Amino acid sequence: MPKSDIGLIGLGVMGRNLALNIESKGYSVTVYDREPDVTERFVSETAANRRISPAYSYKELVGSVSRPRKIMLMIKAGAPVDSVIDQLLPLLDNGDIIIDGGNSYYRDTDRRYDRVSELGLSYMGVGISGGEYGALNGPSIMPGGDEETYNSALKELLSAIAAQAEDGPCVTYIGPRSAGHYVKMVHNSIEYGVMQVIAEAYDVMRKVLGMSAGEISGTFAEWNQEQSSFLMEITAEVLDRADAETGQPLVDMILDTAGQKGTGKWGVQDAFDLGVAVPTISAAVEARIMSAIKSERMLVSSSFGRTGLRDYGIGAVRGAIEGATGCDASSLLRDLKDALYLSTVMAYAEGMKMLQVASREYGYGLRCHEIARIWKAGCIIRSSLLPRVQEAYLEDAGQVSLVTTRQFSGDFRRRTGGWRRAVMTALAHGVPVPAMSAALSHFDNLTSPFLSANLVQAQRDYFGAHTYQRVDRDGVFHTDWLKGR
Numbered sequence: 001m002p003k004s005d006i007g008l009i010g011l012g013v014m015g016r017n018l019a020l021n022i023e024s025k026g027y028s029v030t031v032y033d034r035e036p037d038v039t040e041r042f043v044s045e046t047a048a049n050r051r052i053s054p055a056y057s058y059k060e061l062v063g064s065v066s067r068p069r070k071i072m073l074m075i076k077a078g079a080p081v082d083s084v085i086d087q088l089l090p091l092l093d094n095g096d097i098i099i100d101g102g103n104s105y106y107r108d109t110d111r112r113y114d115r116v117s118e119l120g121l122s123y124m125g126v127g128i129s130g131g132e133y134g135a136l137n138g139p140s141i142m143p144g145g146d147e148e149t150y151n152s153a154l155k156e157l158l159s160a161i162a163a164q165a166e167d168g169p170c171v172t173y174i175g176p177r178s179a180g181h182y183v184k185m186v187h188n189s190i191e192y193g194v195m196q197v198i199a200e201a202y203d204v205m206r207k208v209l210g211m212s213a214g215e216i217s218g219t220f221a222e223w224n225q226e227q228s229s230f231l232m233e234i235t236a237e238v239l240d241r242a243d244a245e246t247g248q249p250l251v252d253m254i255l256d257t258a259g260q261k262g263t264g265k266w267g268v269q270d271a272f273d274l275g276v277a278v279p280t281i282s283a284a285v286e287a288r289i290m291s292a293i294k295s296e297r298m299l300v301s302s303s304f305g306r307t308g309l310r311d312y313g314i315g316a317v318r319g320a321i322e323g324a325t326g327c328d329a330s331s332l333l334r335d336l337k338d339a340l341y342l343s344t345v346m347a348y349a350e351g352m353k354m355l356q357v358a359s360r361e362y363g364y365g366l367r368c369h370e371i372a373r374i375w376k377a378g379c380i381i382r383s384s385l386l387p388r389v390q391e392a393y394l395e396d397a398g399q400v401s402l403v404t405t406r407q408f409s410g411d412f413r414r415r416t417g418g419w420r421r422a423v424m425t426a427l428a429h430g431v432p433v434p435a436m437s438a439a440l441s442h443f444d445n446l447t448s449p450f451l452s453a454n455l456v457q458a459q460r461d462y463f464g465a466h467t468y469q470r471v472d473r474d475g476v477f478h479t480d481w482l483k484g485r
């Protein structure tokens with residue numbers, strides 16, 4: 001029996017769709033799932049009449065793939081990956097390649113890379129974005145590991161299955177060791193930020209302007225024509241969907257508690273380690289944490305007399321808003337559009353900055369313009385911003401911030417007024433906009449020649465003799481603050 005081109009472990013929705021995608025590009029695949037029934041059903045039903053064959057043990061899987069073997073793991077990040085590697089290693093030979101296509105923590109990937117490489121095998125940590133649709137029809141792929149292995153064994157296959165942008169397939173060699181999973185972590189961190197700022201715009205529209213889900217859907221759809229993104233597009237669709245049971249907008253029937261699997265949190269933790277400020281992304285992770293403490297929020301909100309949407313003074317307060325801020329509904333919407341747009345750019349700016357610093361610190365040698373290029377299609381953060389991000393990094397790989405680039409600085413100059421007014425109006429009405437306001441403060445910090453840290457440094461010197469520098473001459477100074485009190 002002829003051997004398969006690749007083995008794939010894990011037939012969850014991503015694994016299944018990736019297997020179908022790979023096969024549709026002319027490769028044969030052997031699939032394995034720890035549930036034999038799942039393997040059996042997939043191969044005999046969805047994958048019937050395709051060059052996809054089943055394996056019911058790791059031994060059978062390894063024996064059925066041509067050498068050097070490519071074995072792709074599409075399983076839950078964390079301990080399951082180590083466990084599968086443990087079981088595969090005794091069965092594999094020199095030169096074989098283990099490919100982890102999940103959302104693994106990049107430090108785990110470094111550890112696994114070392115372990116597998118020492119045994120004479122290759123380990124590739126590959127970020128894959130695009131959800132189930134992308135896996136089937138073309139994801140954005142972020143492969144990290146040895147470049148030689150990528151070029152000789154994976155480039156052709158991954159280029160065939162990736163999403164295709166106008167300037168080529170959405171895959172490129174990212175960098176050594178864990179670089180692929182690192183970049184995927186940053187992709188997801190940006191994803192958290194963008195999702196949160198969209199959700200905040202929605203919240204302002206419903207709580208301050210009293211707009212219905214359908215009206216908000218129409219507004220996002222309209223905004224998306226000007227500045228489009230996948231996340232905005234699906235948001236308009238989500239808001240337009242009615243609940244089959246009640247006929248109400250489905251979004252109104254969904255509990256306001258969002259889950260998270262960790263990539264955004266890891267991103268923020270790593271940004272702290274690198275000393276890179278990511279306030280928009282960090283606020284988005286914190287917003288998910290706040291969403292999860294629903295019972296605490298219910299308790300505290302009722303003790304402050306807030307029990308529902310009406311307590312934001314919808315409608316009745318509309319006149320008062322107009323009086324207080326001098327804005328009407330249509331100018332608030334215009335401002336909100338600016339706030340959403342610039343906050344979104346800040347989320348990308350923070351992520352891109354992380355990539356620049358991580359590239360240096362971790363020796364990844366990242367090419368940021370290439371990363372922007374492969375995010376242009378297939379992935380969750382694809383957006384009409386990305387061609388401009390690509391261009392900005394092509395022009396200057398070491399730029400200080402996207403904010404100052406030719407591609408974006410004009411928008412910041414023109415649209416910050418609306419951003420400020422929208423944030424102020426939200427705050428005045430008690431509508432939390434943590435990511436939009438954090439993004440704005442990030443921008444204000446970045447554009448401030450003087451911050452308040454002179455005072456913080458003086459405080460440090462007062463209680464801990466931590467010394468300070470002066471604005472008027474070089475040197476390190478300390479004041480005996482108690483003397484002469």
Ligand code: 6PG
Pocket residue numbers: 103128129130131188191259260261262263264379380
């Ligand atoms: C993607 C997504 C994908 C997944 C995230 C969701 O790029 O295709 O990011 O990887 O949907 O893991 O992350 P949370 O569960 O943490 O929201």
